[in-house]
Amino acid sequence: DTGVSQDPRHKITKRGQNVTFRCDPISEHNRLYWYRQTLGQGPEFLTYFQNEAQLEKSRLLSDRFSAERPKGSFSTLEIQRTEQGDSAMYLCASSFDKSTYNEQFFGPGTRLTVL
């Protein structure tokens, strides 16, 4: 499968715990995006990487959130001291900046439930 993959698909955690999600983009894609989607809403932008550089962060990304893409391939999104309001679907997408319209391809998402 050469699409975007995310792991885990589902995560249930207790409030206050730390969680980490992983995204593996399409192999030749140099851009990687993280989005968050709450129930009944469209996704909202969190952050994006060009290769290993994190170029933009949304103000939605509080100090408890950190994202990395150390070698410009896979990325991790960590949430520290989770809160119930963090419960959402976390979506990853990737793109190749030399393509005509920089089309983004989405992964299946990680659904986080904070109890």
Added chain:
Amino acid sequence: KNEVEQSPQNLTAQEGEFITINCSYSVGISALHWLQQHPGGGIVSLFMLSSGKKKHGRLIATINIQEKHSSLHITASHPRDSAVYICAVRKGYGNKLVFGAGTILRVKS
């Protein structure tokens, strides 16, 4: 006001009906996406367009740049078309997408 507005929010149709979902946006864009999301969350890109019209099977997407409006049409709808359809725009030549809230479509047999 959201930068991307979709209508209707919910739509129930009978199998075989012609369906239209609308998207209006208030910002300058370089591209507009129509996306499909099934229960379970995965998002599939249906169309990306910056002008005119695109067709793929029973799906047609149009965009009017001057009016800042796009429509997604489904001809001969089928229960397997039941999903959430999301409109997203790329603002200017930026890198992130701005999404509408989605339209929940249910096609009954």
